[in-house]
Amino acid sequence: MTNTVLVLNGPNLGRLGRREPDVYGHTTHADLAAHLVETGTGLGLAVEVRQTDAEAEMIGWLHEAADLGCWVVLNAGAWTHYSHAIADAAAQTAHYLEVHISNVHAREQFRHHSVLSAKASGVLVGLGLGGYDLALAHVAAQVGSITAR
Numbered sequence: 670m671t672n673t674v675l676v677l678n679g680p681n682l683g684r685l686g687r688r689e690p691d692v693y694g695h696t697t698h699a700d701l702a703a704h705l706v707e708t709g710t711g712l713g714l715a716v717e718v719r720q721t722d723a724e725a726e727m728i729g730w731l732h733e734a735a736d737l738g739c740w741v742v743l744n745a746g747a748w749t750h751y752s753h754a755i756a757d758a759a760a761q762t763a764h765y766l767e768v769h770i771s772n773v774h775a776r777e778q779f780r781h782h783s784v785l786s787a788k789a790s791g792v793l794v795g796l797g798l799g800g801y802d803l804a805l806a807h808v809a810a811q812v813g814s815i816t817a818r
Contacts, residue, residue, distance in 0.1 A: 676702075708805055
């Protein structure tokens, strides 16, 4: 298994720092991306962070991850709750972790259900941007344990 990790963020996450800072904080997506690349390097991971508002582009990235055999840290945003196309593409990857910045279970009813969770290796919810750090630490532990065999 590769040490490459794709961190894929869906719709509206490119507006981090400006969109509902009381929910999502003041850190911009660019700052988050730089932090995750640096964190990944420290964990021995090659991290690439991408964000899109286009569902077809996200599906293409998930297919790419499947072909590379790499881990995915996926915050699909609103697609989490209804996009079976994203769920089908994610299920083709070797492993993915579902991440949500806010506690979706404490928000609007439509956010309580995920079409992604059933096939995810794990779900991190409501831990703020730190959920991404925890996801990368988990991936590093998994990749390390596979590499050490």
